[in-house]
Amino acid sequence: MKFGILVQEGPYNHEASDSAYHFIQAALAKGHEITGVFFYNDGVTNTTKLMDIPADDRHISKRWSELGAKGVELIVCVAAAKRRGISPDVLIDNARIDGLGQLSELCIESDRLITFGD
Amino acid sequence: MLHIVNKSPFSNGNMDTCLRIAQAADPILLIEDGVFAVKKGTSMEGRMKETVGRHPVYALQADLKARGIDQVVDGVKLCDYSGFVALVEEHRPHSWL
Amino acid sequence: MEEQAPRKIMFVNRRAPHGSIYAYEGLEVILIFGAYDQEISAVFLDDAVFSLKKGQDTSELGVKEFSATFRALEAYGVENRYVEKESMEQRGLTLDDLIMDVEVVDGATLRKAMGEQDVLLPF
Numbered sequence: 366m367k368f369g370i371l372v373q374e375g376p377y378n379h380e381a382s383d384s385a386y387h388f389i390q391a392a393l394a395k396g397h398e399i400t401g402v403f404f405y406n407d408g409v410t411n412t413t414k415l416m417d418i419p420a421d422d423r424h425i426s427k428r429w430s431e432l433g434a435k436g437v438e439l440i441v442c443v444a445a446a447k448r449r450g451i452s453p454d455v456l457i458d459n460a461r462i463d464g465l466g467q468l469s470e471l472c473i474e475s476d477r478l479i480t481f482g483d
Numbered sequence: 484m485l486h487i488v489n490k491s492p493f494s495n496g497n498m499d500t501c502l503r504i505a506q507a508a509d510p511i512l513l514i515e516d517g518v519f520a521v522k523k524g525t526s527m528e529g530r531m532k533e534t535v536g537r538h539p540v541y542a543l544q545a546d547l548k549a550r551g552i553d554q555v556v557d558g559v560k561l562c563d564y565s566g567f568v569a570l571v572e573e574h575r576p577h578s579w580l
Numbered sequence: 581m582e583e584q585a586p587r588k589i590m591f592v593n594r595r596a597p598h599g600s601i602y603a604y605e606g607l608e609v610i611l612i613f614g615a616y617d618q619e620i621s622a623v624f625l626d627d628a629v630f631s632l633k634k635g636q637d638t639s640e641l642g643v644k645e646f647s648a649t650f651r652a653l654e655a656y657g658v659e660n661r662y663v664e665k666e667s668m669e670q671r672g673l674t675l676d677d678l679i680m681d682v683e684v685v686d687g688a689t690l691r692k693a694m695g696e697q698d699v700l701l702p703f
Contacts (some may be wrong), residue, residue: 380515391564465612477571480697482580533649577700
């Protein structure tokens with residue numbers, strides 16, 4: 366099945382980003398396709414490479430980037446990103462900044478769209 | 484339709500709205516702070532017992548475990564992330580955020 | 581390529597405006613989605629009914645006042661616009677208090693409408 370994912374909250378403040386990540390891992394393990402992860406609202410701050418995380422904690426943006434390297438599309442909303450200072454300069458590898466139309470495409474292409482937020 | 488609730492019913496009304504709108508027999512999945520709803524011995528227990536009579540109720544094991552909850556209201560089913568995915572395979576999800 | 585039937589997409593708005601950005605950024609999504617040929621609905625329940633209240637003036641907050649934009653939903657292709665009856669009653673609101681014409685639906689009607697959607701987006 367094709368799953369689209371919407372992430373509405375930033376990392377660490379809320380569990381949303383962690384829940385989304387674990388859900389995606391489980392879906393991939395079951396052989397599902399992730400059509401894309403769309404980062405919106407404060408969710409865009411998941412994708413800054415400026416995070417500097419103590420070694421004993423998970424590195425959330427690195428984890429997303431690694432998922433992107435495996436071929437999962439990571440799409441960061443341009444309008445939401447601009448508001449929060451997420452520019453191409455600070456964006457993690459394997460993610461891209463794009464328009465809200467991409468979320469619409471995810472809704473159309475996916476068998477299921479699931480939202481993680483606060 | 485699968486209803487997902489991620490907030491504690493002790494501090495937030497999302498569960499109330501979910502229960503007001505959910506169709507009989509629609510499954511409800513509790514994740515994150517939503518799992519506090521199914522702890523045994525709380526003021527919610529009576530309401531959860533009624534809810535279990537009308538809906539299949541699931542709680543995410545990882546979130547229960549993280550919060551030290553090992554006794555849940557009778558009839559509540561536990562699931563792991565793979566079970567979460569299976570529920571979404573079967574039902575279109577709505578997150579009550 | 582085979583034409584896919586339009587998707588039924590519903591925006592489930594539950595947050596009040598101004599206290600957080602969800603109502604505003606949710607509105608931005610709704611307006612974009614209207615441009616795609618899908619079957620779009622928007623429902624306002626719980627505190628989101630306050631987003632549609634007449635007489636909002638954010639000038640002293642220094643933030644954008646966007647309630648009038650909700651009036652454009654119909655023109656933007658959002659075919660179904662609902663408010664939930666119980667949410668309105670709880671908050672002492674009637675249709676006369678709202679900036680636009682919407683259909684007032686009870687829980688049973690909303691339950692049915694939500695059950696028919698392909699995608700539900702919470703804001």
